[in-house]
Amino acid sequence: MNLPIRSVKPLQGALYLALSALLFSLMGVVIREASATVNNESVVFFRNLVGVLFFLPLLLLKGVQPLKTRRLKSHMWRTTYGLAAMYCFFYAIAHLPLADAMLFTYSAPVFTPLIAWWWLKEPLSKRMALTTGIGLIGVLLVAKPGHTLFEGQALVGLSASILAAFAFVSIREMSDTEPAYRIVFYFSLFSALVSAIPLSWSWQPLHTHEYGLLLVVGLLATTSQIVMSKAYGLAPPGVIGPFAYLAIVFAGIIAWLRWGETPDLTFLIGAALIFSASLLSITRRKA
Numbered sequence: 495m496n497l498p499i500r501s502v503k504p505l506q507g508a509l510y511l512a513l514s515a516l517l518f519s520l521m522g523v524v525i526r527e528a529s530a531t532v533n534n535e536s537v538v539f540f541r542n543l544v545g546v547l548f549f550l551p552l553l554l555l556k557g558v559q560p561l562k563t564r565r566l567k568s569h570m571w572r573t574t575y576g577l578a579a580m581y582c583f584f585y586a587i588a589h590l591p592l593a594d595a596m597l598f599t600y601s602a603p604v605f606t607p608l609i610a611w612w613w614l615k616e617p618l619s620k621r622m623a624l625t626t627g628i629g630l631i632g633v634l635l636v637a638k639p640g641h642t643l644f645e646g647q648a649l650v651g652l653s654a655s656i657l658a659a660f661a662f663v664s665i666r667e668m669s670d671t672e673p674a675y676r677i678v679f680y681f682s683l684f685s686a687l688v689s690a691i692p693l694s695w696s697w698q699p700l701h702t703h704e705y706g707l708l709l710v711v712g713l714l715a716t717t718s719q720i721v722m723s724k725a726y727g728l729a730p731p732g733v734i735g736p737f738a739y740l741a742i743v744f745a746g747i748i749a750w751l752r753w754g755e756t757p758d759l760t761f762l763i764g765a766a767l768i769f770s771a772s773l774l775s776i777t778r779r780k781a
Contacts, residue, residue: 506729507733517717518714521715521718524711537711539686543681543686545679548713569672570684582653583651605656607626614663620684621774628770632739661736665722669726739771
């Protein structure tokens with residue numbers, strides 16, 4: 495049986511993934527601020543609820559036809575991986591130093607080539623292994639993880655990375671029939687329904703400012719999910735995955751502009767390695 499044909503446009507996929515990384519890094523900053531007073535269950539639920547509401551204009555204009563699918567099982571698997579990763583990611587941001595949390599979350603591309611090779615039978619070349627390795631070194635230099643890297647809470651961050659890698663590959667698996675907006679809609683819908691369960695026993699009153707932060711989180715998350723789904727539909731995770739590392743660079747720049755944290759030499763060297771890995775991953779291979 496032949497495998498379904500999926501588009502391979504590495505340059506376009508890389509650009510989309512770079513934009514997604516920027517949006518994710520902005521989302522991380524807002525989550526960090528919201529988590530100071532809002533519990534993890536509420537942040538996750540409202541992030542997903544806003545994602546569902548995001549699609550209301552489409553439903554009103556086009557009806558349910560664009561959202562019909564025959565890949566419900568695939569959407570459920572994508573939700574399982576993605577929602578579990580989301581809980582771990584948000585917890586890591588709230589309880590670990592931001593550098594450590596970002597390191598774990600955006601090291602998912604280290605695992606995506608292996609998972610894509612095992613799951614989708616996509617090729618795993620020495621070049622992919624090299625670029626992911628270079629990117630990971632860059633991440634370590636930029637993030638400069640502290641002693642919490644070796645504490646029990648760090649396992650939550652590591653889990654977020656591995657689960658996110660499975661989620662990325664599950665998006666690729668559906669991309670032959672499912673457009674990006676449909677993938678994100680079902681993820682938001684199923685995640686909102688599931689995350690409402692723990693919210694039922696952890697509900698807390700929120701202020702207008704907190705609702706505003708959660709709205710921004712949901713909008714950034716949903717937009718970045720659509721862009722990311724488009725990216726992995728255009729190219730294999732093993733090829734463009736290192737571009738997700740750019741989120742670390744973007745986070746460092748935002749911290750510099752917002753809080754005056756001047757990047758040091760280690761950050762600049764790490765950023766250079768990340769950009770190098772990203773560019774190497776999409777350069778034309780020898781015939």
